[in-house]
Amino acid sequence: MARESFAIGGVRVRAGASRSVELPLTRLVTGGDVSIPVQVVHGREPGPVVWVNAAIHGDEVVGVEVIRRVLGQVSAKTLRGTVVAVPVVNVLGFMTGDRYLPDRRDLNRSFPGSTRGSLASRIAHLFMTEVVAKCELGIDLHTAADRRANLPQVRADLDDPETRRMALAFGAPVALHASLRDGSLRQAARSAGARVLVYEAGEALRFDDESIGTGVAGVLRVLNALGMLPEEEDADEEEAGGAAATLVSRASGWVRARGSGILQTDVQLGDLVEEGRRLGGISDTLGRRVRLVHADRPGIVIGVNRAPLVNTGDAVIHIAAVDEDQPGQVADDRLLTSRRQRLRAH
Known part of the structure; x- marks a missing residue:
């Protein structure tokens, strides 16, 4: 029996296909419409449903490039399960290179959101209902705040055995046990039943090979650890600089x-x-x-x-x-x- 299609944003993506979807967000003061771009890779074979997102903060561009490269290495014809890629969540901030939304709210303190709240709250609610609710694991890609730099690291609930396994599979230099923050995507997703890894690396508004390469290889390693990839599509070790031992910190x-x-x-x-x-x-x-x-x-x-x-x-x-x-x-x-x-x- 053929695998059921994947429903998102009012469309259905058939098994074995990859499709771009737009999630309508708001209208600019100029009258133009704004949407959140999503790429769904719906494998032919059943398996886990995983989302990967970036740019919840509009100035955090490293994750956007990580997702672009990951999508270049994942095929719907060989994937077991589904990958929902959201390279830019905070579209309005991303367009202006701003960490926050136009009303200066931090989107990552606005989850799970609501349909009648602020713009940030509405974006958070849209992401929760259209993406998080349909997935079992998420990888949330971030960089350091303005004028700071982060060593590539994964932050997660290391007390949960399966989350810890995924955090170590990612292969970043450090896996840090991190408490949940009120209003964060990780907290809201956990309450909804999804596990989340937060990847932190690099600087705002700047690409660097170490952060990008480690991120690409890490996402692919997680997908591989979940049994979603054939061996030939596992992480590119040369691009990542090779897997390194992960130091665990609490x-x-x-x-x-x-x-x-x-x-x-x-x-x-x-x-x-x-x-x-x-x-x-x-x-x-x-x-x-x-x-x-x-x-x-x-x-x-x-x-x-x-x-x-x-x-x-x-x-x-x-x-x-x-x-x-x-x-x-x-x-x-x-x-x-x-x-x-x-x-x-x-």
């Missing part, structure tokens, strides 16, 4: 500036640091040192502030403590040397 925190001035950092993304290590310094405009910045915990650097000017209390360096059940990985930073070298090259 806690992280930002080291904050203890003075205002011009920031100079002495560490890179992916560096393993000990508590008390010097991470950089803050100087005034005449070059006089105001404060030194030291690590307040041992761990791996997963985020850095790229802004040259900081004020007292600003987040400077994000450190993830590595799980104590991985003592060998903490002691041997050669596991991440090649990855750090590629990050520095970009």
Whole structure:
């Protein structure tokens, strides 16, 4: 018996086909219509239904490119299951390079949304009903906020065995156990019964090969771990720079500036640091040192502030403590040397 077609946005996608769908969103003040673009790859054979989305924040462009490349490697003729790809959720913010919506609301604090709320709430509701409600697993692609950079990492509920399995299958340098945030897509999707991986990597409004390559390979590895891909369509290891051991972390925190001035950092993304290590310094405009910045915990650097000017209390360096059940990985930073070298090259 042929597999049933997949219904979304008022259309049906037949088994073994890939189809572009537009989810009507709103009308611009100029009178033009705006829709959320979706690509559905509906495999011939039954299997899991997975969504991959990017640009919930309009300035986070890395995930858009990740999805473009993933779609180039997934065929409806050989896929087992269904992939629902949404490269740009915050269409209005994406068009202007803005993190937020025109009303300055954060879409990722507006889920699950409603049909009668703000624009952000309506977009969130549309995404929940047309995408999340039809899937069992989602991969939500993000980058760091403006003037920050993130080491490629997966954030997820690592206490759930199946979510943990998918997070480790992704193969990012770090898998971070992250609590649910009110109004986030991950929280709303979890309440609806779907598991979610959040991929964080790179900088806003900028492509970099490490973040994109790790993201592409990670998504394909997850699909493969779910049994959705034939072996020849598994992750392209050359593009990803090869799979690396994933460090597991259950806690992280930002080291904050203890003075205002011009920031100079002495560490890179992916560096393993000990508590008390010097991470950089803050100087005034005449070059006089105001404060030194030291690590307040041992761990791996997963985020850095790229802004040259900081004020007292600003987040400077994000450190993830590595799980104590991985003592060998903490002691041997050669596991991440090649990855750090590629990050520095970009």
